[in-house]
Amino acid sequence: MLQPQAVIFDIGNVLTQWQPEAFYDREIGEERRQALFAAVDLHGMNEDIDAGAIFRDTVYEWAERHPDWSPEVRLWHDRWLDLASPRIEGSIRLQRALRAKGVPVFALTNFGDSTWEAALPQMDFLRDFDRAYVSGKMGVTKPDPKIYAMVETDCGLAPESLIFTDDRLENIEAAARRGWRVHHFTGWQGWAERLVAEGLLTQAEAGL
Incomplete structure (x- = not known):
């Protein structure tokens, strides 16, 4: 694969x-x-x-x-x-390690439009995405299938080429039904292990 x-x-x-x-x-x-x-x-x-x-x-x-x-x-x-605090530093390190290797990194979040704009100056990691898909801007929230379709259309990538992590099972299950690869987030270490298994990061790069 x-x-x-x-x-x-x-x-x-x-x-x-x-x-x-x-x-x-x-x-x-x-x-x-x-x-x-x-x-x-x-x-x-x-x-x-x-x-x-x-x-x-x-x-x-x-x-x-x-x-x-x-x-x-x-x-x-x-x-x-x-x-909305504190930050999960292990996940932020993974986000930045991926981008440092040239892997496109997107956000897909249920987040208010004006809330997002207020948070941008305070949460620097929100600026560290190649694309940010924000429900408040899109007018639809996870797990509605429309939001996943909108991501696919905008980024132009096939569903099976996307890997998505979320802490809510209903959100990743909806993505999986569209053919996305998914990971149920329960901690940054498990997510790091999945990224290593997918060949995207080495163990050292993932902080393991």
């Missing part, structure tokens, strides 16, 4: 942590966080943002709709960089 022609990374929980519950546990305590998430569908709010809704406007509108939790809801916007 030929080597993959491009490597595609998800962002949240692959290149940077995305654990909103853990952030709120630190900020307001686990008991209040559980009450907040029971009262306000914050993940549903974020899905609207990932699909293209304006970041600040959406969060602040939800805060107004839930006056008992307004300050806590607004944290989703006001402290977003803390919410």
